[in-house]
Amino acid sequence: MPSTTSLLQRLLPPALAIPPQQWLRAGVGALAGLFLAGYLCSLIFGTGIALHLLGPLAATAVLVFAVHSGPLAQPWPVLGSYAVACLVGLALRHGLGSGLWVAAAALALSLLLMCALRCLHPPGGAMAVTAVLADPGLVALGDHLLEPVLLNVLVLLAVAIVYNRLTGVAYPRAAVMAKDAHHTRDPLPSQRVGVNDQDLDQALLELGEFVDVGRDELQRIIQATERQALQRSLGGLTAAAVMSRDVQLVTPQTTLEQAWSMLAEHRLKTLPVVEGGKLVGIVSLSDLVAPAMARGRPSWRCMFRRAPVRMAEVMSRRVVSVASADPLHHLLPLLCEQGLHCLPVLDGDAVVGIITQTDLIAGLQRQLLDVQPQRSEQRVPAL
Incomplete structure (x- = not known):
């Protein structure tokens, strides 16, 4: 019979390969971003409006501060998803009412549009449902609901960009341009053998499912892994x-x-x-x-x-x-x-x-x- 400790080890997911100081960095950033966005929104639109919009925004804060390198956490997916989801939710609520099936339809339609517009962001789905099942305070805003939503998103993104960079994190993640010392069409020597961009694109295509990692990030992970393997194989040569x-x-x-x-x-x-x-x-x-x-x-x-x-x-x-x-x-x-x-x-x-x-x-x-x-x-x- 397996012991209780071994059973728990099987059931629990593996530990995060992230140093604890990054946990603290992400936590402080999420606190600052969410508080500042909620505070400004309450000053302009009222405390009730601000509190009802903090749920999806809190999920976004986790992504932009803790999973900042992922494609779902970049500025365009964040901003685009909230705008699309809010507009879809408002349109369906005006045309079909505020039933549960309408909220589910708003989520499905928002998901399709976010994929088509390359702005997939999970908290955007929550925003679509919030716009349909709005409380009386949000309903009173009518079509102006988009204004506090975008204010929250823009403030959170501004805090994320400033805070992440001040703490040594590159955000938003820019595409890495390969250095071409010889100014020719030849790939870099390290890219002529091994995994290249076409291999990564084909591998992601063959998976045929959503993967929360971009090609550039996947390439960085593979290159870091190859460096570790190379260091081990070289046997400590200096x-x-x-x-x-x-x-x-x-x-x-x-x-x-x-x-x-x-x-x-x-x-x-x-x-x-x-x-x-x-x-x-x-x-x-x-x-x-x-x-x-x-x-x-x-x-x-x-x-x-x-x-x-x-x-x-x-x-x-x-x-x-x-x-x-x-x-x-x-x-x-x-x-x-x-x-x-x-x-x-x-x-x-x-x-x-x-x-x-x-x-x-x-x-x-x-x-x-x-x-x-x-x-x-x-x-x-x-x-």
């Missing part, structure tokens, strides 16, 4: 394990000719620029080509001695660097998707190494070679 330690450095006073000589001798494409022991910039082949070509063109200035071009004049001062303890899976997007060819590795302020795309490939190859024998040993021998 930048220090794959970086080149004999780093060729230049200073802001290094000349163009000296930099070219170092790149050619060591077959490099980039040189970190260091001053006073700190990384202050980086120069690449593309930074040096234009000054070199300009110096090679004949001009009347050739009759005079030219001042040498220094790295301070051509270096890029915005440098993306990593720490020696950074895990390898953090480096992959930087070198694969952001158009970077190398990453200086810092220990504090000092440059202790550099990671190129070649270093990264070599490290991944070594990891694959270490993993494959372990997998082969797990195979069942042929009989």
Whole structure:
């Protein structure tokens, strides 16, 4: 016989994968949004009107503050659903009365219109029923019922946008635009293999039912899962394990000719620029080509001695660097998707190494070679 504890564990849903501080953040936001909307509505339309409209609005507050990333909680579904539901409820109440079947019909028609207008929002259904089964105070408003309804929604949305952003939450959720470092039609390297947008659209279509998660949000979940799996498979490799330690450095006073000589001798494409022991910039082949070509063109200035071009004049001062303890899976997007060819590795302020795309490939190859024998040993021998 199963114990009482195990029986309860079977019956109860799994725990929310949300940290408790997010519970508190959502609770405080819902309190502030609902109170402010109800208070302003009571000042303008009366306390009775405000109290009778708080039910659907409370459900909306839960969505916009606690499930803010979902498609049902975005501003257009919230605003559009309330407007559609209120208008449908008012129209059916005027034409058919305030019976129970009329309220059910208003809910069904509102649901159809919300789906067609891409503004599906569950509390909108409650608003349709409220408009049909209105108390005398709401009935007295007539067609003006839409005014307090929209006031409540707009105030709640304004509080949600301000509060969510002040507490570090992106709301409304904007579509994530992929960075295109090369300005071509090719997808990002990380998207050429694995799950792409078409796969997600097809998967959602095959489900054939309502799913409270948008494609962008689903893609973020899949990518986060893949990063966790990649981190586990890389076995804790860090930048220090794959970086080149004999780093060729230049200073802001290094000349163009000296930099070219170092790149050619060591077959490099980039040189970190260091001053006073700190990384202050980086120069690449593309930074040096234009000054070199300009110096090679004949001009009347050739009759005079030219001042040498220094790295301070051509270096890029915005440098993306990593720490020696950074895990390898953090480096992959930087070198694969952001158009970077190398990453200086810092220990504090000092440059202790550099990671190129070649270093990264070599490290991944070594990891694959270490993993494959372990997998082969797990195979069942042929009989």
